[in-house]
Amino acid sequence: MEQTQISTQMRVQGEAAKKAAKRVATASTEEKNKALSLIADELETRETFILEANAKDLEAGRKNGLSSALLDRLTLDSGRIAGMADGCRQIASLEDPIGETIESWTRPNGLKLESVRVPLGVIGMIYEARPNVTADAAALALKTGNGVLLRGSSSAFRSNQAVMDAIWEALAKTSLPKEAVQLASDTSREAAATMFQMNDYLDVLIPRGGANLIKTVVDQSTVPVLETGVGNCHIFIDDSAVADKAVQIAINAKTQRPSVCNAAETLLVHEAWLEAHGEALVHALLAHGVTIRGDASVQKLHGDVEPAADEDWNTEYLDMIVSMKTVKSTEEAIEHINMFTTYHSEAILTESEENKRMFFQQIDAAALYHNASTRFTDGFEFGFGAEIGVSTQKLHARGPMGLKAITSYKYLIHGDGQIK
């Protein structure tokens, strides 16, 4: 397709989303919740159909040499489809943020002011090859009275289309316009780039993916951007950390789903803890199939530990690989994290209140953990039903972005004839 045709097609979809979003913005909570519950049902009803489409994407992905991390992200199964449906139901069960009075006060002149939560309008989203994001983003957008124009990865197109078919089928049974949720029908990078300039139709653009995507969108978009980010997540095991608990957390954060952005990539270990329990940790990691790249002290613990190079501290493996570094103190761990953090999720495992306080105070990241796995940086786990992305910037939202993150507010001023 010619560039002008691509732009026209994207604009047609953007315009349709904008028109439909106006209706969704005024929908009642009952209308929106009914739609979400029907979407959940339809996703489950169409499981076979969605899995067939997904199998075709996976087959093409394997032929195109997608990495194991990307293939894992792309993979759907019954459990993951059930997770998508659960997310929709959880979002339906959450309080409707739209119309909520955030604050109210009265001025000395008798003017009554209130700030009231409103939708953003239409959200444009460019995202990775994870088909569950299609359902998550649609559900969050609908509940917040927003329209959404979704541009998923070309390698997930069949799966995304199958999920969209379920969403459209469900919306057709409701009073809400199905056009409020759009999946870009063109999967080219040119079509994605058109979204950067669609200020007439998009109120915000959310790039969800790797550093290159984020940089391209931030540099080139005239539509306001809500950034997500990569996750070079650390776990610091302090000298007072309880051994069993620390080993279990490290194993979970590294191996439970290594392909996602909240998986741990570097373990920083206090030298005293390493001496006492390092062998147990290294054995457990190796037994789970993790490749360890460690400094000299870690290498001494087992012949299979590979030497870590400088670039390891900066690497988001998204794979069964972890880097391990010995530190002398909490201060040294904080210094290392502050040098290599991607502002996503960082954890300290310690029994010391003072070291926890220092860690929480001196590290700047979207989510800081004490004695828990970084894998919890997730909208469902935070109780938001799902997330539209994990923001690693501070404006206008941070961490897993649920319902409130995709709203704005307006002031309503109630007067009684006041003049200035």
Ligand SMILES: NC(=O)C1=CN([C@@H]2O[C@H](COP(=O)(O)OP(=O)(O)OC[C@H]3O[C@@H](n4cnc5c(N)ncnc54)[C@H](OP(=O)(O)O)[C@@H]3O)[C@@H](O)[C@H]2O)C=CC1
């Ligand atoms: N913080 C968070 O919320 C999240 C962070 N991530 C991070 O994302 C990374 C993995 O995702 P990955 O699959 O590599 O994602 P990519 O960044 O490669 O791709 C994501 C999406 O952006 C598109 N895209 C990529 N570059 C451009 C460009 N220059 N112009 C237009 N569109 C573009 C891709 O299209 P196509 O595939 O069709 O080429 C795809 O749809 C990891 O680093 C992970 O940590 C991932 C998700 C969430």
Ligand SMILES: N[C@@H](CCC(=O)OP(=O)(O)O)C(=O)O
């Ligand atoms: N929702 C995620 C966390 C954030 C995320 O979207 O990660 P990614 O797989 O990098 O897209 C999860 O833990 O499943």
